[in-house]
Amino acid sequence: MRKSVLISLLLVGVVFPKGDADKELLAKAKQFFSPLPKSFPSADNPITPQKVELGRLLFFERRLSVNDMVSCATCHAIEYYYASPAPKQMGALKLQPRHAPTVLNSAGQFVQHWIGNRKDVEDQALQSLTGPPAFGNPSKESVEEKIRKIPYYVELFRKAFPKDKEPITAENIAKAIGAFERTLVTPSRFDDFLKGNTKALTPEEKRGLNTFIEVGCVACHNGALVGGNMYQKFGIYEPYWKYTKSESIDEGRYAVTKKEEDKYVFKVPPLRNVAMTAPYFHDGSVASLEEAVWIMGKVQLGKDLSKEQVRDIVAFLKSLTGKIPEDARKPPILP
CATH class of the missing domain: 1.10.760.10 (Cytochrome c-like domain)
Known part of the structure; x- marks a missing residue:
């Protein structure tokens, strides 16, 4: 078989069955993510x-x-x-x-x-x-x-x-x-995927997961929470307010440390349930998840994400919507 034909077949996924592609994506995902635990215990405050x-x-x-x-x-x-x-x-x-x-x-x-x-x-x-x-x-x-x-x-x-x-x-x-x-x-279908059920995500969600990894989102949004485990400057490549149109400029952790290097630095937010928790960013300045993803590409990655990339990433992010625990789905009757 000619080399050019082999490459073409590889690109369209003919040589390797779809199942192998799913397993490859799962292996790649497990390098950056892990399933949610059943709870978040504390040695200082045991859960009873x-x-x-x-x-x-x-x-x-x-x-x-x-x-x-x-x-x-x-x-x-x-x-x-x-x-x-x-x-x-x-x-x-x-x-x-x-x-x-x-x-x-x-x-x-x-x-x-x-x-x-x-x-x-x-x-x-x-x-x-x-x-x-x-x-x-x-x-x-x-x-x-x-x-x-x-x-x-x-x-x-x-x-x-x-x-x-x-x-x-x-x-x-x-x-x-x-x-x-x-x-x-709040475990979701993404946890099922990480545990080995490659059918838990749709083809679009899998494309979004792969895009999320390939464009570099995982540099900050990783782990069980898909974030929430580090600080990062908001606006690495361009000032965030240029795109968020924020009414005021927040200097972030600088308010705590008074260190110049902490200006515009914030905790990286977890992305679990992100599709359900608009508006976005520290000041709630952006209402649309699609817009938030595109802005992150510009200011954090220095990339102008295409409509298709944004669409697929948003599809993946929606797979992070989990189930609220049964006893927390409605307010209790107070004394």
């Missing part, structure tokens, strides 16, 4: 059924806020896949500085918040109690005093923290909410 149930109630508890108007679920709503549909959400006393992302799978990230100023979900919950853009309480003690007046919670805290002489503390509120969030894992 009692903590999780208490945390689920507290996640929806408006009385944690200074004005009894705001709960975790206000900014991380079930109907929006535990995210916010607003570019920036109003807290108890103040507008939040950045977009409120989903808390689904969030506990698996290496830090919390866009600029990494919270070390884990427990730290995030604890600091939210007194943060003006969150619950706005004047002190931790004021929250504790309020919750201690609710008999139902007194009993639940005693069961969740049986070794504590005084179970109702701000730290335990944060641990309970954190324990609940550590169970918010």
